[in-house]
Amino acid sequence: MTDYPLQTKVRLPPLHSTHISRPRLLEAIEQRPDARLALIAAPAGFGKSSCLLEWAHYMKGNGAAVLWYALDSQDNDPARFTAHLVEAARVALPDVFAGAGRSLNLGDVIADLLNRLARFASPCLLILDDFHQIHAVEIHTALSMMLEHLPENVRVGIGARADPPVQLPRLRARGQVVELRAADLRFRPAEIAQLFLRTLRLAPSEKRLGQIDQLTEGWAAALRLVTLALDGGAGRLNDAAIDRALQRYSTAQRYILDYFADEVFEQQTAEARRFLLDTSVLNVLTPALCTALNGVDGPRILDSLARAHLFIIPLTDDAPVYRYHHLVEDYLRQRLRTEDPSRFKAQHRAASDWYTLHGDLADAVEHALLSEDYAYTADLIETRAWESLSSRGEIVTIVSWLRAFPDAALDHHPRLCLYFSRALYLIGDIEQSESYVRRAVRILDGLGDAEAARPLRAIALNYRATLAGYRGAVNEGLDLVAQAQPYRAALDPLGRVRLANTAGYLHFLHGDLQAAREAYGEALTLAMGIGHAYLTIDAEAYLAHIAILTGQWSEAEARCEAFLDAQTEKIAPLSALLIPLASVALDRDDRGRAEALLREALDLARQGNILDTVWYASVLLADVVAQRGNMSEAHAFIRQSEQAASAFRSQVLDSLIGAARARLSLRQRLLPEALAWAEYYTRTAPVEFMRSYEDVTLARVWLAHGQPERALAALEGLAAVAERLGRRRDRMETDALRALALQGLGRQAAAL
DSSP states (O other): OOOSSOHHHHSOOOOOTTOOOOHHHHHHHHTOTTOSEEEEEOOTTSOHHHHHHHHHHHHHHTTOEEEEEEOOGGGGSHHHHHHHHHHHHHHHOTTTTTTOOOOSOHHHHHHHHHHHHHHHOSOEEEEEETGGGOOOHHHHHHHHHHHHTOOTTEEEEEEESSOOSSOHHHHHHTTOEEEEOHHHHSOOHHHHHHHHHHHHSOOOOHHHHHHHHHHHTTOHHHHHHHHHHHHTSSSOOSHHHHHHHHHHHHTTTOSHHHHHHHHTGGGSOHHHHHHHHHHTTOSSBOHHHHHHHHSSOHHHHHHHHHHTTOSEEEOOSSSOOEEEOHHHHHHHHHHHHHHOHHHHHHHHHHHHHHHHHTTOHHHHHHHHHHHTOHHHHHHHIIIIIHHHHHHTTOHHHHHHHHHHSOHHHHTTOHHHHHHHHHHHHHTTOHHHHHHHHHHHHHHHHHTTTOTTHHHHHHHHHHHHHHHHHHHTOHHHHHHHHHHHGGGGGGSOHHHHHHHHHHHHHHHHHHTOHHHHHHHHHHHHHHHHHHTOHHHHHHHHHHHHHHHHHTTOHHHHHHHHHHHHHTOSSOOGGGHHHHHHHHHHHHHTTOHHHHHHHHHHHHHHHHHHTOHHHHHHHHHHHHHHHHHTTOHHHHHHHHHHHHHHHHTTTOHHHHHHHHHHHHHHHHHTTOHHHHHHHHHHHHHSOOOSSOOHHHHHHHHHHHHHTTOHHHHHHHHHHHHHHHHHHTOHHHHHHHHHHHHHHHHHTTOHHHHO
């Protein structure tokens, strides 16, 4: 299994043996030590990475901790971005970031990162190289937040081809940014002379330096190509050889890639040219992978290219791992695609096979898509990549694959449509999620009653039931679960667990605790039978919630504690069991224990991006901290719950969180806000899910407003439902509030 996160992205690369130190660039950055951000922005080939790398090594040599993160297009996935950002911090400061978790909530990750760096106190530098690769608005927003709240000991360096959208005008107005542009990065004549001396052991005359400067305009990439052309030339290096090289560069071959083709690429041996083209499809060059794609001695060829400084850049100082310079990479890929399109695709397919064999399934799928072998790619996602990436939260990456599939290819893969539906649901695109379920159903309808279609029909019905439940259409969801039952025998054990789990959730929403208990009991037995930890925990947690609602607090507590005591490691899904434990503590008025359990649950859930637990723990914590008067933190928890729940676009979740915000308004004696919610709530259409929390909140608002008769009306119906469904906890709370309402109406005996 390939290491994840990728270490080559988060370890500070070494300075190349041919690196030209440019003190003036360091001075330009360091003369503004108060600037929180150093922005190095210029087109490709101007030496942005080299500048950042030299600054990073300078800072490290002066005792600073350096967090290095080299970005690529896959880092637009928040899960991947946060995983690598945390790993960069852990590599730089292993003691400070021991136990740091990952989360899709970028705000949480940034806050934890800054808090830990602030406690470290010594100077820290975070480098984000190639930031132009990032177009995800969520990540741009997170970076803006980071720059707004940087501790005094932390600076950030960004390398990009264009200005990142991070409120630069505000930073400039505050004097908090130092900027280097193409004009600053261009090589001066003295630096050109140093480059020639370092690479060719040749000092051009002052006249030749002027010519080189004028023709290349100090462009680092062009200068490197000129030295490569001279280094590969026959005979003695002198002014005449430089004249010939400059003449070739200055005429028809002024375009740098044409120059590279004629003066560098064509001068290589046939073996080296084949190697360059065959491996150009790779983002990272390792000896074993290069050998697999080219069939020759990868270590030997890589070593010779590195010694010739042929536009390959080392990524580590302890292993022969490289990448091509981006300009050369673009040239080689375009040449291979144009000259031999079938080989271009074959090389991507070979890379996909290699990455699959070594467990790097994200890269395997990327290369499979570029091979345009969509049947192979679909099978790879269905059998390997979906489970791997979804388990670590890289849902945005999965959705990006969807956009690369032609419609005609998707129409042959109903299982893939179902997986994409699930991914779209998880990022909150419910409409598109439902459309892909419908697409899968259409494909399955075309297969008739074929044996292979039966389990997929069950999965499609189960997904539709889940989506219906979150919309609040509980009866529709239960009907879909019933339709899936004839196909149940065709499901694998995991599919049967998920079907029972969905049925349990829908019955729970409906308020039918007995049916929910039976379904979750089945889910628990099945999940334990196949050793599925997450679904076992989920069933245990819901059975504990059901026990609380039926007034069996000791049973709920014993169930959760027994399971937790049996675990040797606190994994993120266990957070779900801490919620019912906290609920028991709250019902016993042990608020200190409840708060500790909820905070622990929230921390664990964030690490695993378990949004169900994040939103619910946040709602409960808002009330707990409000009770002790911390209203600002209470509001922060409500906002956090709204953010976590937004991905679901669920009427069920929105309804409950709205009531929680109304309760917070009551605690602050902001009665107009609470009344506005109450009026809105009373105008909503009847729903198919249980809203006891909301109904109780409504009664509390009417009591606070001095309208006990309206409170009593709201509570009477709820009491009858609670009695009929055996919801003992609801009945207890309802009766307590009914007593207050009756007292408000002067009916003291009835209240007693």
